[in-house]
Amino acid sequence: MTDNNPDKQPGHENREYWRANIRLMSGLLLVWFLVSFGCGILWVDYLNQWHFFGFKLGFWFSQQGSIVVFVILIFVYAWRMNQLDKVHGVDEQE
């Protein structure tokens, strides 16, 4: 490892920051995929055997549930990333 390794240049901290970011992002995108493409499309008929209030469950995921989860995912991401920025000392200062 020499000093001009591009990954190292902006400081070791940034590399750790980027890894933590990728981990968080992958987890959230997995949920994103499971609720929309999973529950809303691939398993929709299977889930429709159960009811959620007046909805068939799969139908609910595809028409409303997935959208609600999307909103939550973005807010979780924004909140966790702001924390990560601070922990790794890369948050924006005025």
Place this chain on the structure above:
Amino acid sequence: MSAQVLTYLFVGLSFALYIGIAIWSRSSSTSEFYVAGGHVHPLANGAATAADWMSAASYLSMAGIIAFEGADGARYLMGWTGGYVLLALLLAPYLRKFNKFTVPDFVGDRYYSQAARLVAVVCVIFISFTYVAGQMRGVGVVFSRFLEVDINTGVVIGMGIVFFYAVLGGMKGITYTQVAQYCVLIFAYLVPAIFISLTLTNNPIPMLGLGSTLAAEPVYLLDKLDGLTTELGMTAFTAGNKSTIDMFFITAALMAGTAGLPHVIVRFFTVPRVRDARISAGYALVLIALLYTTAPAVAAFARVNIINAMDGLHYSEAPEWFGKWENSGLIAWIDKNNDGEIQYRGGAAMEQKPVYDLGRGASGERLLTNKITSNDNELYIDRDIIVLAHPEIAQLPNWVVALVAAGGLAAALSTAAGLLLVISTAIAHDLLKKTFRPNITERQELRYARLAAAVAIAIAGLFGIYPPGFVAEVVAFAFGLAAASFFPVILLGIFSTRMNKEAAISGMLTGLIFTFSYIVYFKFISPETNSAAHWWLGISPEGIGSLGMILNFMVSFVVMRITPPPPQEVQDLVQHIRVPQARPSSQ
């Protein structure tokens, strides 16, 4: 007061508001014209993004499509919201840190190539014009139906309004007008939905009303609707007709396309900080979700109301709105069994869209020259009128009917303005300043940007007055092409330091040519074979952008491994945009 007087009043008031805001927020520099100076509060940007994003298609057409397609409509609900997750997690914060004006800026700088910049500019202009044509048409339709002016006059009035605040105000003017337009459109969408939800289910919240029991009998609304539709020989509302693989690919194309649409991406250049870009995407999606979770409720309510109001009704007793929409050519009735009553059943009542001859039939209905189908269905209702007609179908007060028209105009105008700004920026900034005339001063560039916006508005207006017959067909292009070109190129540009010019250009071209050819083949060259049996892997032209995107990724991965890595300064740029604010490494 009559609905028409009230419509004039509401539309007039909302227009006065937009013009007032435009005068208050004029742009005086290119930075203000392109990205509102980068000073927009994240919540205001969220509202502006929501208005920018929710077009005439979301406001006027989507609930209508779901009303008639039921479960299949989910591809729009998920596709047009799920893209914001991709945008917020994968693109927006990094593009904000990049801190330039446009998507071609990013492509040109990241791939150190004027050729890549030019391909991006051409895509931006093509995608945006495709989109804007539909908006101007939507403006014309609302004007002609509710204000009873000629469609062309309506388009010209709409052009005048957009011209005023887009050319004068640039992005700054547009942003604050869009905030006002969001408020108008969401209010106008929710009020009738709440009224109808109360009448049908006793639940004042339409999103929950969809899952409630009916006010008239202790049966869940959706179960009742499934029963009604099955009884009349239609597909059950909560069951779909589309294959799983097609649903999957269409939804994916709409999501990636949403994340790659230039007029949405550019909104995230207008907030002050990286953290604002993240949260702003969240605000935008909450505000969008308000409409998108209401839409399926409006759709189901409308379907119930139409079946109840129409089936078995004698034509002579049809309400006033029926005749008005029939006169606009958006409702048609063929008395197949000559009993004078409307039979509403499964299947299309006739082939193609209605073409009227000038005569009237035995009951006074407008006669058609279309080939009549052999099923029992006698009723044709254009999907695009559901949102506009529903308040009348549900017999809501006149002021609600008027409000819906003002909301429809807000949705169409806000999207049109955002798109026109992207077009003018692409021409003045990306083409002139960055490519052909790098020596122009900022004052000159600003003048060119205004001129380009004015020309773009005129062209968009012409599209509205003389709609090319293929507008609906080419909308599939906009999403498919954005998904197959911009999304992979921007994503890899951020997440791979190894991604280089050669890979970007070959990937974009592969995605574009593949997607373009597939859509052109099925929509224009051989439209008679446009059915599941002939589609490759059963994927419709609407969903083919996903496959184009996968091909783009594959080609990029291969090419970047066999060509030299990008120059050091580009690799440093990638490291730079990944971190909100780097500290000196001594820390």
